[in-house]
Amino acid sequence: MLGLVRAATRPTRLASSFARAAASVHTLPALDYPYNALEPHISGEIMNLHHTKHHQTYVNGLNAAEEAYAKTESPKERIKLQAALKFNGGGHINHTLFWKNLVPESEGGGKLADGLLKQALERDFGSIDKFKNKMNTVTAAIQGSGWGWLGYxxxxxxxxxxxxxxxxxxxxxxxxxxxxxxxxxxxxxxxxVKPDYLKAIWNVINFKEAENRFVEATK
Known part of the structure; x- marks a missing residue:
């Protein structure tokens, strides 16, 4: 009888352990540069608010959604949490990537060195200027809020x-x-004036980071 009880309770214990593990704690990543380091192209005020307020909100929302998900075994309640997980999880993932996308001009921002990424951009878009123009046009045309991506x-x-x-x-x-x-x-x-922002941001794009991502993606 004792063996049957142990066998019956084991799945519940495993489920509880899994739920606790799923409730991970996400934190706001530190930037690699001061908030005003991207000026004049992106102001220090924007960077401060964007990082400490907006990104922090996504981190908080993701932690709350994961905690709620881990505490319930109800399929209906877990389904209801999917929107919050997607929105806040995506916000955390996207912004974590975005900060690495940027670097001050004094540290190489906007400079695309000869390499595999430059070769691929010229192959797939004709030239670097054509690539930037197309990406700006496509990104500016987003209705409402969203993200423009160069993806492999x-x-x-x-x-x-x-x-x-x-x-x-x-x-x-x-x-x-x-x-x-x-x-x-x-x-x-x-x-x-979104086009002015999109034109300016290329001065602080971290092409070295982009090159690393491209090399990793094509392995």
């Missing part, structure tokens, strides 16, 4: 420009460069 498509072996809505993470491609087009990323400085 493992099925075609090519670099492609794609967009995602809201805070949806890029899942169809390996993300190489992501540009946040939510108003909180530019409005204090550029108001409603």
């Amino acid at each position: 498509n493992p099925e075609t072996g090519k670099l492609e420009i794609v967009t995602t809505a809201n805070q949806d993470p890029l899942l169809s491609h390996a993300p190489i460069i992501g540009i946040d087009i939510w108003e909180h990323s530019f409005y204090l400085q550029y108001k409603n």
Whole structure:
């Protein structure tokens, strides 16, 4: 009888252990540069608010959603939590990538060295300027909030420009460069003129980081 009781309780204990493990604690990543280091292209005020307020909100929301998910075994309640997990999880993933996308001009921002990424961009878009123009055009055309991406498509072996809505993470491609087009990323400085923000951001794009992502994606 004791053996039967132990056998019957084992799945519940395993489920509880799994639930506790799933409730991981996410934290706001530190930036590799001061908030004002990307000026004049992105103001220190924007960077401070974007990082400490907006990204922190996604981190808090993700932790809360994962904790709630771990505490319930109800399929209905877990399904209800999917939207919060997707939105806040995507916000955390996207912004963590975005901060690495950027680097001050004095540390190489905007400089694309000769290498595999440059060769691939010229192959797939014709030139670096054509790539930037296309990415800016596609990103500016997003209705509402979202992200513009340079992604590597493992099925075609090519670099492609794609967009995602809201805070949806890029899942169809390996993300190489992501540009946040939510108003909180530019409005204090550029108001409603999104093209000016998109033109300026190329001065602080971390192409060295993008090169590393591209090399990793194509292994």
